[in-house]
Amino acid sequence: MSLTSYYLKGEHQLFRQELRNFLQKEIVPHIDQWEKEQEIPRWVWKKFGEMGYFGLSYPQKYGGLDADFFYTVVFLEELARINSAGFGASIGAHPFLACSHINAYGSDALKEKYLAPSMTGDIFGCMAVSEPIAGSDVANIRTTAVRKGDVYVVNGSKTFITNGVLSDFIVAAVKTKPEAKAGGLSMLVIDRKSKGVSANKLNKLGWHASDTGEIFFDQVEVPVENLVGQENWGFYYIMDRFQLERIIMAVSGVATAEYALEYSLEYMSQREAFGRKINQFQVLRHRIADLASEVEALKTFIYHVAQLQCDGKYAVKEASMAKLLATELSDKAVYQCLQFFGGYGFIEDFKIARMFRDSRVGTIGGGSSEIMREIIAKMVIDNISYKTK
Numbered sequence: 420m421s422l423t424s425y426y427l428k429g430e431h432q433l434f435r436q437e438l439r440n441f442l443q444k445e446i447v448p449h450i451d452q453w454e455k456e457q458e459i460p461r462w463v464w465k466k467f468g469e470m471g472y473f474g475l476s477y478p479q480k481y482g483g484l485d486a487d488f489f490y491t492v493v494f495l496e497e498l499a500r501i502n503s504a505g506f507g508a509s510i511g512a513h514p515f516l517a518c519s520h521i522n523a524y525g526s527d528a529l530k531e532k533y534l535a536p537s538m539t540g541d542i543f544g545c546m547a548v549s550e551p552i553a554g555s556d557v558a559n560i561r562t563t564a565v566r567k568g569d570v571y572v573v574n575g576s577k578t579f580i581t582n583g584v585l586s587d588f589i590v591a592a593v594k595t596k597p598e599a600k601a602g603g604l605s606m607l608v609i610d611r612k613s614k615g616v617s618a619n620k621l622n623k624l625g626w627h628a629s630d631t632g633e634i635f636f637d638q639v640e641v642p643v644e645n646l647v648g649q650e651n652w653g654f655y656y657i658m659d660r661f662q663l664e665r666i667i668m669a670v671s672g673v674a675t676a677e678y679a680l681e682y683s684l685e686y687m688s689q690r691e692a693f694g695r696k697i698n699q700f701q702v703l704r705h706r707i708a709d710l711a712s713e714v715e716a717l718k719t720f721i722y723h724v725a726q727l728q729c730d731g732k733y734a735v736k737e738a739s740m741a742k743l744l745a746t747e748l749s750d751k752a753v754y755q756c757l758q759f760f761g762g763y764g765f766i767e768d769f770k771i772a773r774m775f776r777d778s779r780v781g782t783i784g785g786g787s788s789e790i791m792r793e794i795i796a797k798m799v800i801d802n803i804s805y806k807t808k
């Protein structure tokens with residue numbers, strides 16, 4: 420039995436086909452333009468909402484589909500095939516980062532206000548944790564939120580935020596107890612239109628279709644009911660939600676490696692050198708054999724991690740291992756695949772050039788490879804275990 424047919428049922432495959440058709444017809448023809456413009460137009464968000472794609476794993480009460488996690492796996496695998504990881508990052512940051520916090524810990528009122536219109540694509544969000552002086556070291560963020568009556572007054576800045584310029588709301592990590600480190604963080608939903616919020620787009624090496632931005636908060640008044648969950652519990656919420664982000668990045672990473680390989684094999688079956696198709700050179704065949712083996716083995720492990728997620732397990736070690744290995748394999752695969760294309764690999768008309776640029780950030784964002792190794796080392800050497808609140 421193949422790996423996909425073991426985990427995926429007929430309805431997942433039907434969903435894949437419908438999604439693939441949708442992406443090919445509605446999205447792929449515009450990707451190059453959005454890569455140039457470095458943003459995705461508003462109608463796309465609405466269209467994804469109408470198709471139900473933002474609500475795959477969200478409750479029906481707020482307009483979601485309550486579908487099992489393997490629908491999300493299929494969604495990510497198909498996004499990896501349209502060759503714009505920037506598009507995938509923007510579209511994914513909304514449900515998997517911003518909405519994920521509100522759904523997990525937000526009040527009913529917050530869910531009504533932000534989650535329900537998020538599912539339909541009427542609004543979309545970003546999650547802003549990283550700051551100019553604190554990325555990996557989340558507990559060290561400096562943006563403050565001081566309670567004054569019915570509002571928090573927020574001051575500070577964020578950077579590297581996916582959808583940081585164009586999104587309608589910002590799920591932001593703030594310090595509500597500045598003297599404390601991890602124990603002083605809270606999560607607030609901040610309306611983009613609030614007075615004192617401004618943002619700039621950053622120019623990036625890759626992920627061009629995505630608007631990655633710096634965000635500034637200058638005396639921004641946020642209603643206290645926009646607090647997500649409990650005050651000063653933000654660090655635990657972030658660590659808990661990272662779990663989903665890491666699994667998402669793992670699925671996308673291995674899907675990218677798999678697609679790079681498929682795309683290369685197609686090219687290699689046509690390109691000739693020294694009177695032979697280049698897929699007949701033993702040295703290249705062995706490289707393909709190695710990559711195909713690594714992809715297959717890792718994909719099997721990642722489907723296992725996806726099953727744990729489906730079953731509601733808090734599998735920190737496995738998710739960290741999956742994120743580490745998949746983003747590193749993605750990098751290795753696109754680097755080696757680009758070589759199969761020779762000079763054409765360096766030319767923008769060939770998909771592999773963009774894949775090469777886009778893959779690089781995988782080992783940095785969502786917890787870098789070094790941070791993944793730190794977590795794994797603590798678990799396997801020091802026997803530390805992580806629990807959700």
Ligand SMILES: Cc1cc2nc3c(=O)[nH]c(=O)nc-3n(C[C@H](O)[C@H](O)[C@H](O)COP(=O)(O)OP(=O)(O)OC[C@H]3O[C@@H](n4cnc5c(N)ncnc54)[C@H](O)[C@@H]3O)c2cc1C
Pocket residue numbers: 512516545546547548549551552553554555556578579580581582623626631780783784785786787788789790793
């Ligand atoms: C395109 C893009 C999109 C992003 N989107 C978002 C987003 O939507 N929301 C958001 O909040 N953030 C986002 N980020 C930020 C991302 O999460 C951070 O860049 C990442 O967490 C690393 O933080 P840093 O850049 O501050 O690097 P630093 O933390 O300064 O790290 C620098 C280097 O030191 C290493 N290092 C740090 N600590 C240790 C340690 N303890 N042991 C060993 N090595 C260590 C790191 O691995 C890295 O190699 C995005 C970043 C990019 C580039």
